[in-house]
Amino acid sequence: MRLFTALWPSEEAVRHLSSTVDRLDPDLVAEATAGLRKFRFTAPQRWHLTLCFHGDDADQQHVTDRLExxxxxxxxxxxxRLRLAGAGTFRGVLWTGVEAATEADDITLRALVRAAGGDPHDYRAHLTIARWVGGRADRELLPGLFADYAGPWWQCRELTVVCSDLREGAPVYRTVHRAAVPPESSG
Known part of the structure; x- marks a missing residue:
């Protein structure tokens, strides 16, 4: 089963970023994406931070037990406390970054990455907002569309283990487990 552990931004954070995407000047977007094949913004309901990708053949029970x-x-x-801010590119991906409000928040985020099974030292918190399949993005122009972006602060209240079902088109995401942050006390 193809699984990953994710952290989802608040509804307010998603609305804010989605509104920013909707207000982009189409001419600037066209200029920034010239030469990219099949450039598309991802749907806001899919925006998440992957803390750990567990693989195509992950054991759901093992992943959820370890996470808990x-x-x-x-x-x-x-x-x-986190917020979406700034932007950058990886190959075929435009992303917005994630800022922690304090050093303690950054330490906790990295602890959550570790709890999910990821490597906190190599982790770069980001949220994918667009993809393309070919061509090279201008290293400054495309992320420059969001260079001054800073969304509202929000708190991570849960981690989810998500099954990514690859079908025609975009993968279908299905939450298979939720873990509260911090965990709810049992007594």
């Missing part, structure tokens, strides 16, 4: 066990060890940590 590791998140339970974070009981003293407050949910991190």
């Amino acid at each position: 066990r590791r998140v339970a060890q974070l009981r003293a940590a407050d949910p991190p």
